[in-house]
Amino acid sequence: MKYFLIFLGMVSLGVGVAGIFLPLLPTTPFLLLSAALFARSSARLYGWLLHHRIFGRYVRDFLQEKAIPMRIKILSVSAMWTAMLWTVFFVVHEMRWLQALLTVVAAGITWHILSYKTKK
Secondary structure, three states: OHHHHHHHHHHHHHHHHHHHHOOOOOOHHHHHHHHHHHHHHOHHHHHHHHOOOOHHHHHHHHHHHOEEEHHHHHHHHHHHHHHHHHHHHHHOOOOHHHHHHHHHHHHHHHHHHHHOEEEO
């Protein structure tokens, strides 16, 4: 089971890293999932993730303060809405039900992101 959790943690970490570059893919939730999986399977990997010079800050800030920096909130919401609106108007422009679904999903994700405290 330990190796399976490590494997899932690595996959989650990979998806989180991809989320840095892909606007519809969130980074922080996958990094948090990796942290949780590593905490249950490998103290070494958990420590590595918490002290990583790039990813560690995201995980530590969220675990300690349950807050997201304003810059990250703005970037996340802006990138997501840009990608969603592009998709709604240029990719699925003839499928009204899918346009409505994507808009509702974007609104829900926006609400979720904005519901967290803002880190000062």
